Amino acid sequence: MASQAIESQREGAEVYAGAEICKKKSMELLEEMHLPRGLLPLAELEEVGYNRATGFVWLRQKRAITHAFKRIGRTVSYAAEVTAYVEDRRMKRMTGVKSRELLIWITISDMYIDDPDAKRITFKTPTGIGRSFPVSAFEEEEAAPAPAPAPAPAPAAANNK
Secondary structure, three states: OHHHHHHHHOOOOEEEEOHHHHHHHHHHHHHHOOOOOOOOOOOOEEEEEEEOOOOEEEEEEOOOEEEEEOOOOEEEEEEEEEEEEEEOOEEEEEEEEEEEEOOEEEEOOEEEOOOOOOOEEEEEOOOOOEEEEEHHHHOOOOOOOOOOOOOOOOOOOOOOO
16 A cells, blocks of 8 residues: 555656665655654665655665664564654654564554644654653664774793703
């Protein structure tokens, strides 16, 4: 169903292909919408599209992935195709995003920041049930620093007797 929505929105949309440019454009989109940059941690993006006239966005990746947001103790699943309608501080009518709650996966349909001063982001299900978390939990996670190289062994002292 997401593919049909994408195809119907393609005309007049900005479409980007290739992992590097897609990652960059997805980050730019989040910044433009005043949403945290770590909200969509999709590493293997193949296509990103944005129809500015309708606010429709899609992200296609090689395969579905799960990501653990360690700061809030939640695991989120992202389908191979993620779609949403975006506006300032909001993504609505989302598809392809689920959060694990206890033993079941819950579909996420909306996410928004009502009051930027409160620094809270709210996620809602299609039934209207919602939960808020600190925005800081979704800031882009920096890559772990590379371990420092081990010191070179000291040269053995020569025995000159």
